[in-house]
Amino acid sequence: xxxxxxxxxxxxxxxxxxxxxxxxxxxxxxxxxxxxxxxxxxxxxxxxxxxxxxxxxxxxxxxxxxxxxxxxxxxxxxxxxxxxxxxxxxxxxxxxxxxxxxxxxxxxxxxxxxxxxxxxxxxxxxxxx
Amino acid sequence: xxxxxxxxxxxxxxxxxxxxxxxxxxxxxxxxxxxxxxxxxxxxxxxxxxxxxxxxxxxxxxxxxxxxxxxxxxxxxxxxxxxxxxxxxxxxxxxxxxxxxxxxxxxxxxxxxxxxxxxxxxxxxxxxxxxxxxxxxxxxxxxxxxxxxxxxxxxxxxxxxxxxxxxxxxxxxxxxxxxxxxxxxxxxxxxxxxxxxxxxxxxxxxxxxxxxxxxxxxxxxxxxxxxxxxxxxxxxxxxxxxxxxxxxxxxxxxxxxxxxxxxxxxxxxxxxxxxxxxxxxxxxxxxxxxxxxxxxxxxxxxxxxxxxxxxxxxxxxxxxxxxxxxxxxxxxxxxxxxxxxxxxxxxxxxxxxxxxxxxxxxxxxxxxxxxxxxxxxxxxxxxxxxxxxxxxxxxxxxxxxxxxxxxxxxxxxxxxxxxxxxxxxxxxxxxxxxxxxxxxxxxxxxxxxxxxxxxxxxxxxxxxxxxxxxxxxxxxxxxxxxxxxxxxxxxxxxxxxxxxxxxxxxxxxxxxxxxxxxxxxxxxxxxxxxxxxxxxxxxxxxxxxxxxxxxxxxxxxxxxxxxxxxxxxxxxxxxxxxxxxxxxxxx
Numbered sequence: 001x002x003x004x005x006x007x008x009x010x011x012x013x014x015x016x017x018x019x020x021x022x023x024x025x026x027x028x029x030x031x032x033x034x035x036x037x038x039x040x041x042x043x044x045x046x047x048x049x050x051x052x053x054x055x056x057x058x059x060x061x062x063x064x065x066x067x068x069x070x071x072x073x074x075x076x077x078x079x080x081x082x083x084x085x086x087x088x089x090x091x092x093x094x095x096x097x098x099x100x101x102x103x104x105x106x107x108x109x110x111x112x113x114x115x116x117x118x119x120x121x122x123x124x125x126x127x128x129x
Numbered sequence: 130x131x132x133x134x135x136x137x138x139x140x141x142x143x144x145x146x147x148x149x150x151x152x153x154x155x156x157x158x159x160x161x162x163x164x165x166x167x168x169x170x171x172x173x174x175x176x177x178x179x180x181x182x183x184x185x186x187x188x189x190x191x192x193x194x195x196x197x198x199x200x201x202x203x204x205x206x207x208x209x210x211x212x213x214x215x216x217x218x219x220x221x222x223x224x225x226x227x228x229x230x231x232x233x234x235x236x237x238x239x240x241x242x243x244x245x246x247x248x249x250x251x252x253x254x255x256x257x258x259x260x261x262x263x264x265x266x267x268x269x270x271x272x273x274x275x276x277x278x279x280x281x282x283x284x285x286x287x288x289x290x291x292x293x294x295x296x297x298x299x300x301x302x303x304x305x306x307x308x309x310x311x312x313x314x315x316x317x318x319x320x321x322x323x324x325x326x327x328x329x330x331x332x333x334x335x336x337x338x339x340x341x342x343x344x345x346x347x348x349x350x351x352x353x354x355x356x357x358x359x360x361x362x363x364x365x366x367x368x369x370x371x372x373x374x375x376x377x378x379x380x381x382x383x384x385x386x387x388x389x390x391x392x393x394x395x396x397x398x399x400x401x402x403x404x405x406x407x408x409x410x411x412x413x414x415x416x417x418x419x420x421x422x423x424x425x426x427x428x429x430x431x432x433x434x435x436x437x438x439x440x441x442x443x444x445x446x447x448x449x450x451x452x453x454x455x456x457x458x459x460x461x462x463x464x465x466x467x468x469x470x471x472x473x474x475x476x477x478x479x480x481x482x483x484x485x486x487x488x489x490x491x492x493x494x495x496x497x498x499x500x501x502x503x504x505x506x507x508x509x510x511x512x513x514x515x516x517x518x519x520x521x522x523x524x525x526x527x528x529x530x531x532x533x534x535x536x537x538x539x540x541x542x543x544x545x546x547x548x549x550x551x552x553x554x555x556x557x558x559x560x561x562x563x564x565x566x567x568x569x570x571x572x573x574x575x576x577x578x579x580x581x582x583x584x585x586x587x588x589x590x591x592x593x594x595x596x597x598x599x600x601x602x603x604x605x606x607x608x609x610x611x612x613x614x615x616x617x618x619x620x621x622x623x624x625x626x627x628x629x630x631x632x633x634x635x636x637x638x639x640x641x642x643x644x645x646x647x648x649x650x651x652x653x654x655x656x657x658x659x660x661x662x663x664x665x666x667x668x669x670x671x672x673x674x675x676x677x678x679x680x681x682x683x684x685x686x687x688x689x690x691x692x693x694x695x696x697x698x699x700x701x702x703x704x705x706x707x708x709x710x711x712x713x714x715x716x
């Protein structure tokens with residue numbers, strides 16, 4: 001009876017396993033690198049788009065602010081009132097009633113400023129004629 | 130040779146050639162990546178790398194309300210340009226111009242000439258085009274036509290406050306007014322991006338090398354209120370037309386602090402179109418023109434004499450029936466009186482009476498008081514171009530000088546200086562430094578500069594100032610020269626002035642400066658104002674020309690500012706100041 005050849009039938013791997021492992025690791029790292037690179041590029045493009053969008057919005061905001069300032073300027077308001085036939089005048093002395101907080105609950109929420117501070121009161125826009 | 134052998138040889142040759150090609154490519158690759166000379170690599174890197182300056186918007190200029198009143202700001206626009214070489218090569222110059230003309234404003238002949246320069250690769254078609262128009266141009270998709278981002282300074286209120294604001298030149302540099310003075314705050318600092326480009330010349334953001342963030346320009350907040358300014362300018366325009374004046378100006382100041390609430394000068398200009406403005410339109414006459422103040426100067430002299438105790442309000446003077454020969458020169462009064470006391474000398478604006486008071490005071494003391502009122506030197510307002518007036522040193526005075534300076538001749542002041550004298554009297558004898566900038570705020574909200582009221586001098590005592598306020602209030606009462614400046618319900622104080630202009634070294638008999646300087650309420654003054662007209666016609670006196678304008682503006686200003694008419698505040702139980710009316714106060 002012929003002696004059984006133990007090596008017969010064993011498939012020999014053509015490349016050493018450590019090299020295969022190294023290649024696999026390198027391949028994996030390359031994949032990760034490619035993925036990260038791709039992701040970074042995508043983010044870069046997004047940043048660029050967002051930057052452009054920010055600049056566009058900022059320009060738009062400034063244009064709107066400019067237009068708003070123009071619209072609410074005293075001369076525009078004056079013209080608008082005139083175009084609608086509205087003539088506003090400053091009230092006469094007898095038309096002004098000043099209600100001030102005197103400590104009683106009834107006057108709570110009323111003007112508390114002393115007269116000496118009145119010149120710094122908030123402004124009211126009116127057209128003048 | 131068999132067929133198999135021939136085939137095998139061919140295969141080997143092909144493999145060898147391919148192998149050589151591969152080796153060649155690999156060698157080239159290695160050389161390119163590792164072995165290329167430093168210079169080549171630097172050239173490649175230079176081609177891919179770019180540096181871009183990130184321009185920043187210039188800061189805004191805001192009025193006293195700070196949030197709503199935008200007086201100046203930068204607006205994004207486009208510069209539209211073309212490549213003349215490519216347009217000429219494709220014979221599209223005229224078709225391009227004909228398609229752009231309905232949308233843009235440009236000189237057809239000039240642009241045609243530029244676009245026909247076949248050796249040029251760049252020519253502007255239109256600059257500073259609004260975004261809306263630029264979008265319409267972009268929609269045309271014209272080959273060889275391109276756009277660049279740009280910014281322009283916009284003044285939404287057009288002419289309003291133009292002399293204070295100034296303007297920015299085509300290079301974006303402040304060249305007039307506050308734009309010039311506050312350049313370092315307004316301009317900000319541009320940023321920088323250093324990065325690499327891909328094969329299609331697009332930035333690879335992930336390979337940004339350096340990024341210096343831009344710092345936006347700071348906002349400048351003024352003490353001037355756009356609504357008060359509008360009231361002032363509207364009244365001034367109307368009066369200019371009515372009086373056919375050559376020029377005019379108005380300044381309104383808060384008495385206690387020195388804040389300028391309004392400042393207007395005529396003629397004016399639109400800072401959006403500053404190139405069209407002539408030099409005389411750009412002058413801020415309120416601070417940059419010296420003029421003979423005339424009778425508005427008398428309060429300074431009388432205040433000095435009262436402060437020194439040289440005279441009292443009741444001291445009587447012989448006013449020589451309107452004609453007085455002094456040092457061989459005749460001095461005349463507008464109306465003749467035989468005798469007047471100091472109260473009435475001011476009320477009737479007697480030249481002779483005031484001259485005699487000045488002579489009693491003496492040259493040295495008069496000069497010192499005028500210097501203390503800051504006559505002859507700049508007040509230091511935060512605006513460029515301020516003049517300091519002219520006051521000759523006392524050692525150079527002639528014997529007649531005091532009598533002429535007392536009536537506002539032989540001395541020159543700016544409107545701001547003259548207002549300063551009246552405001553010092555109104556402010557218990559304390560002269561405040563005037564200012565128009567309240568604060569400077571960086572884009573991140575940090576306050577970079579905040580102005581505080583600053584005392585310049587204390588020329589007279591509070592008691593003298595109080596006395597002077599009452600004397601000046603009489604000027605606006607019946608029989609006074611400034612009656613037309615009076616505001617109903619509020620005691621007004623001030624002084625009229627009608628000064629002959631100096632033409633070719635002599636006082637003119639036909640050209641005058643008509644002015645009124647005053648404050649109100651007389652008892653507890655809140656605002657001071659000066660109104661000056663240059664050569665008004667046919668009326669030329671301060672009482673007839675300037676005083677009514679003062680009254681017209683003041684009437685609206687007190688209501689706008691919420692200044693309570695005298696008497697009303699006495700009704701208030703919470704008023705910490707007590708009754709303000711001093712109308713019955715004795716001298």
